Amino acid sequence: MLDFSFTPAEEEFRAGLRALALRELLPRYREGDASGTYPAAQIRCVIAFADDFWRGREAERTLVVSGITAEEVARGDFSCVLPSLGPALNREFLDAASPELRARWVPGLLAGDLVLGLCLTEAGAGSDMGAIQTRAERRGDVYVLNGEKTSVSFLNADVFYVFARTDPASSDWRGLSAFLVPRDTPGLSTEAYDDMGCRAVPRGILRLANVEVPADAMVGTHGEGFPMIRRFFDVNRAIIGLKCVGAALQTLDETIAHVKERVQFGAPLASYQGVAFPIAEAATVLELARWQCYRVLWMRARGIPCAVEGAMVKWWATKVAAEVIHQCLLLHGHRGYTKRLPIEQRLRDVIGWQIGDGAPQIQKLIIARSLFGKDFLPR
């Protein structure tokens, strides 16, 4: 009934991608953080490798392959993960877009030539996405958008995926619609944050002042934007879990090498149980977390609802990843605290994704509702 193995092609892809991540991405990881430079060349390098690998066998390039990509790319450079995830995840993301919109945007996004920013969060609508205030008013053949999005990753985007209220009478998640808005549309302006982590990917504010888009820039059905993106979140939460686990697994590998090498009190650190046991515990929780993430992808691929399982891995896999990286940092002593090693950067990067795409309490609300029934908890 169960099969916990990757296919031979997936295994080969994983091995090749890991080698590439460690050879091409890891040496430049620090540079992106220090300079805030978007890693466009590195992302294209990952995409080229994956496209070459899967050419002629596209049907095998499933969501599990997106998961492997998240895990392995994060070993090299956390910032390169999201744009490198390939067609299976993009299908989930822009599935509801019209053929014309897909033809205009998807090839460039898949090639890494274009960047997309997802725009939901607002000053008054963070965890409570149903409180979105940005308006999209229909005027003839166009919609006119007004509002402010306060947390857009990929603020360098060529196109923004903006969620706005198209039904002015609605006040919750009903009545929201989504639009693809090109960056050069008059009325758009941006302001970047100085973030703690993920610094190679700019995040910040997107302002929309009388931004006009054609009516056919709408993605999906009028008023149905929220259920559409929620479906994407279910699976994206497993991808986020895998990228955090990948960063932690790489840190764990580096830490194992370090404690075997480093001698104190006349013996390698690895010979002390106080060092070996936290590493054994870290290996255990990461192994459990990564398989739970892959299980979510497996469920989605079979059409099995996975919102609760997605919520579980989102809060838990990201938490254990951050904890493992923190523990590994301590096991490196003062060197772990410097920017000469990538550990502190990984910790900063992973913490961001404990929040991004839904903070832990929101995931626990989803799980609790499934356990108690929604009448016991507020929306």
Ligand SMILES: Cc1cc2nc3c(=O)[nH]c(=O)nc-3n(C[C@H](O)[C@H](O)[C@H](O)COP(=O)(O)OP(=O)(O)OC[C@H]3O[C@@H](n4cnc5c(N)ncnc54)[C@H](O)[C@@H]3O)c2cc1C
């Ligand atoms: C690295 C990063 C990338 C991001 N990228 C994007 C992006 O690309 N696009 C986008 O739109 N947004 C993005 N976000 C925003 C992110 O989705 C929101 O920050 C998140 O949904 C939480 O909203 P908030 O920050 O307003 O916090 P709040 O909603 O104010 O929550 C603050 C705290 O209160 C808790 N809380 C809230 N409500 C409840 C409740 N009912 N019960 C118990 N606890 C509760 C939360 O869990 C959280 O810990 C990103 C954030 C980060 C950090």
